[in-house]
Amino acid sequence: DGGITQSPKYLFRKEGQNVTLSCEQNLNHDAMYWYRQDPGQGLRLIYYSQIVNDFQKGDIAEGYSVSREKKESFPLTVTSAQKNPTAFYLCASSMWETQYFGPGTRLLVL
């Protein structure tokens, strides 16, 4: 099946801990994106990548980092510098202008 997978579905972070969210796609899309969604708000762009080994900051990149070593994979690390990480994190990919989303990871702070 073609699609985007994210893991884990739920993730718990302790104070001062870095955690990494996985995103994999087998759609052969060039561009990949990470968004954050908070209750009652629209999705906000964290980072995006248009090609392997290249990525750019979005609107709320502080406290996050990414890598794009393979076309299929775009992991997101939530660092200890992100003071309010509790949110629903969505990964997306696109070939042209239409973006398709993975099922999301819900991050909670212990």
Added chain:
Amino acid sequence: RKEVEQDPGPFNVPEGATVAFNCTYSNSASQSFFWYRQDCRKEPKLLMSVYSSGNEDGRFTAQLNRASQYISLLIRDSKLSDSATYLCVVNMFSGGYNKLIFGAGTRLAVHP
């Protein structure tokens, strides 16, 4: 002013009703437009693109008015399964990439 504004709802309607959602956007350079549907605690899924000439997909009709910077979605003959949050999304090609701006969504609840 938010870049994409939607009435948050909720819209509570009976089965079979017709319901319309509106959305306004602030940047006149916006190039393409979409409606996504998001079920509770799930990812957004593309419902339909929106074209200047208007487009229809079954019970769903989308309209775009570039002069007024206004987008609408009409759902006819509402089903229980239409209950979800509908996200208005605007695309701008900026800095070499397609930047999607999401509205906060309009909640629809269809009841028997």
